[in-house]
Amino acid sequence: MVQEDYILEAEKLYVSYNEIDIVRNVNFRIRKGEFLGIVGESGSGKTTLLRALMMLKRKNNDIKGNVRFQGRELIGLDEESLRRLRGMEISMIPQNAVTAMDGTKTISSLFHETICMHRDGKIRRRDSDKLASQIMEKMRLEDTGRILKAYPFELSGGMCQRVMIAAAMINNPKLMLGDEPTSALDVTSQLQVIQELELLKSNYQVSMIMISHNLGVISRIADTIAIMYGGRFVEYGSHEDIIRHAVHPYTKALLAAVPDADGKISKGLPGLPPTFEKEMKGCPFASRCEYCIPRCRKELPEDVAISLTHRVQCFRTKELQDDIA
């Protein structure tokens, strides 16, 4: 079957809070070892989407559509099966590792718990320490003995994040989800975390979905990039499609907001992302878009496929493409 080539498939995914859709009609699928980067501003629905992929629900949270993990439908799956999946097959790295760890427990006990929670049967601390050292050494973390004995607050933010990635890998998951894992770090530790993720990609064949607001970070590691705005994937394509041949005006604004090698930065995009309402008319980006035509305010643009890998939600795709050419 063709389906089994894909680790994760999301079809017509809608996620709502209090009956207001936050994620709207998201479609994508990723292969084994593929790295999908989702880029968008605060409040574009990135984290909501990521949580929904793990079926982590909050109160009044509803997930509709299809999410298939290795061909198995996750929506409607019982809590116990989901618990087995999480941490074992799908794991998540949070934005702020220091606060995500239990401050009263050592790193050694973090690894021990992670293993005990998800593998059947108990494991001795000595054995879990050994496994933890092995995986940390593979991630090129030095002085693992000291790290294991340390409490989270004794490590730097960057180090905690790297330990967290190692802990997320300890059960050899097939899919890793990263919720802005580098945005709380300064540039030097950010680079170290990115290098560690690159190592994962080459050594473990793990698929990854990472969200970030920084296109620079995403462009360094992602194979596929999705641009999220107002809960939708307004542009989706391969690394090349998005970085070299971006069509959507919002993608272009994002690309221009990162200072380039000459230290030039574009004028910021005025306005704010839309607030979510029950009925939203027209294109979510219309009010900030310089290419907006009357139609954009009335109708919602559907996906337009430009190539096999590249699709855009914009009425003026054709003209904008001609502009580039």
Next chain:
Amino acid sequence: MTLLKVENLTKRFKKNGETVTAVNEISFSVEAGECLGIVGESGCGKSTAANLISRLQREDEGNIFFEGRKINGGFRLKPVGRELQMIFQNPQDSFDPRDTVLQGIMQGALSYKVYSNRELKEKALDLFSYVGLKPEYQNKKTSELSGGECQRAAVARALICEPKLLICDEATSALDVLVQAQLIDLLKKLKNDKKMAMIFITHDLPLAAAFCDRIAVMHKGRIIEIGEARKVLKSPEQEETKKLIQAVLPVR
């Protein structure tokens, strides 16, 4: 004219019985209307340096001159407090959560008792449009604003004092790239309209180069390189500076 002059500024902290020199004999000056970027990785002492200049912390050695007057030696914030304002990394944390946005902005100049309450309110409302905040936000709490909007309010709170020097301590690091670009726009406007001098602290060297006239690179408490912004970005002299530039990931 030299607005700020820092000479051999040193600050030591005691940590687990060891003495750490956070800021180690740094010297530099900021001209009126000039924007100086201070760049370095976490823990290099850039925030401590900012806190020393704005008198939030007390130095161990060295001198700070503001418009030729020595401002250090004891906590003498009042004489220069109005002229030297600061904005911080997390805008929400820097406001009293019980205040409305308007009260928060007025708070900036309240303690200097130069303006009457009515004057202050007028000034604050003028600043709303200047920094790009909607006037209807005035009665909201700062926690109801987005990060970018709240940082604009923090800029307004600094501006109400009509400062000559604005210190931005990682003021854009917690923001999205697009909001960051908007805030940089606002700071550029201040620089051009009001000829305000600034110290812009960040770990992102290309960002500093996009906006500052000169850049000082700090490493382990010392300034290891200082020069014209383009020159530092394009032909850095020190290894540590090169590392910092390489660590910023460009879109490619």
